Amino acid sequence: MDLSFVILIEMLYAVATLVLISAGLAVVFGMMKVINLAHGEFMMLGGYATITATSLGVNVFVAMLVIAPLIVGLIGLVVERLVIRHLYGRLVDTMLATWGLSLFFIGAATMIFGNTTTGISTPIPGFAVGAYQINGYNFFIILVAIALVLALLAVLKGSRAGLIARGAMQRSDMAAALGYSPDRIYMATFFCGSALSGLAGAVLAPLVGLVPTSGGAYIAKSFITVIAGGPALIAGLISSATSFGIVSQIFTFAVSPVMGEVALLVAAVILLRLMPQGITSRFFKGKL
Template sequence: MDLTAVIIVEILYTIASLIIISSGLAVIFGMMKVINFAHGEFMMIGGYATIIAVKSGINIYVSILIIAPLVVGIIGVIIERLIIRHLYGRLVDTMLATWGISIVLIGLATMIFGNTTEGITTPISGWQIGDYRINGYNFFIIMIAILIVSLGYYLLKFTKLGLIARGAMQDPNVASSLGYNPDRIYMTTFFIGSAFSGMAGGILAPLVGLTPNWGTAYIAKAFITVVVGGPSIITGLLSSSTLFGSVNQIFSFITTPVWGEVALLVTAIILLRLLPKGITNSIFRGKL
């Protein structure tokens, strides 16, 4: 009984963390069809921003939920204006350019912070369930994931901003002929996407030792979650995160965490072979 509860919480936690680390990439890919390979490094910057803010005495929740997204969002917009703006519509070139940016950011972080591990402690203490103990911070991550998904759904479905965004997503030409500047829509999207990446970095920062190339561990996972999810941002993110999170945790319990990860990656390959355009292109078609 206790074990089942723990396993369920662990599975929920894995799904939630997949949602959190992929949301930034999903926003940018879903809206602009741009794969941001520097996503992992945006997370890394978010993590450093959080750690610096906490160490200089700012409340940890303020650092995670406000400072990290703001810092990374601004950096994202600068990069978008300088580099990515010139490459819209060239899928492979944007991927390569953002890959270059990610390498540059790793280099910069190494020069600034050095090749050392930084860390802060988690703000929530553990909970006891029967004989087992669960990290209380896991619940915080699950809460944030639920918040992100419902807020995203609300914004896209019920607000005017969301309507414009969905319109621009479906057909940028029609949106621009109706008087909405696609350039500004893209810039805003990139800001929001980068801000999500930064927040993801801030949320995960207390759980890990932060090094300059920490982000590379996440980019592949986020990448496959988003691509397998397919064209619908929220349904795609939810369905692929749920699938991958469950596969990963179940295999981790049966064997070892390494095989859990391998199982996740193999599932991704099989899924892409069967549904080459993502889950939401063939199963949940037309959802948000």
């Protein structure tokens, strides 16, 4: 009984982690069609922003939920103005440019923070479920992921800004004809996407030992999640994160953590073979 509860929590946590690490990419890649290979590095920078802010005496939750997203968002803004805005619509070129950016960020972080492992301890204590101890921080991550999805939904579906952004992504010429500046809209959207990446890196920072190359561990998983999700932004994110999270956790518990990772990749291959356009090309059609 206790064990099944623990497994349930671990599954929710795995899904929440996938949602978190993929949300920023879903906006930048799913909406804007920019292949951002520096996505992992944005997360890494979010982690360092949190650790630096915390060591300067800022409350750890403020650092994670406010400061890190803002800082990484601003970095994203600069990157968009200097590099990305010249490359909209050129898929392969964005890939090359952002790969260069990722190398640059790794180098810069190494110069500033050194090539050593840093970290902060988790701010929430663990607690017992029957005979088991659970990491209380897992619940925090699940909550953040839920809040993030609700916020995305509210902004994209419920607000005028979201409507304009979605419209501009589909037909920027029409948006321009109606008096909106696509340039501004792209800039703002990229800022949001980067901030979401920064938030993910910040929230995960207390669980990992952070090194400048940490971003590499997330990049593959986040791309797989976003691509397998398909055209619908939020429905795709949730459906693919849920399927992969559950599959990988089942294999992790039944066999070993390595098999869990393998199962995730195999599931992705099978899924994309059956549904090359992603889950939401067949299910939840027309949803956001």
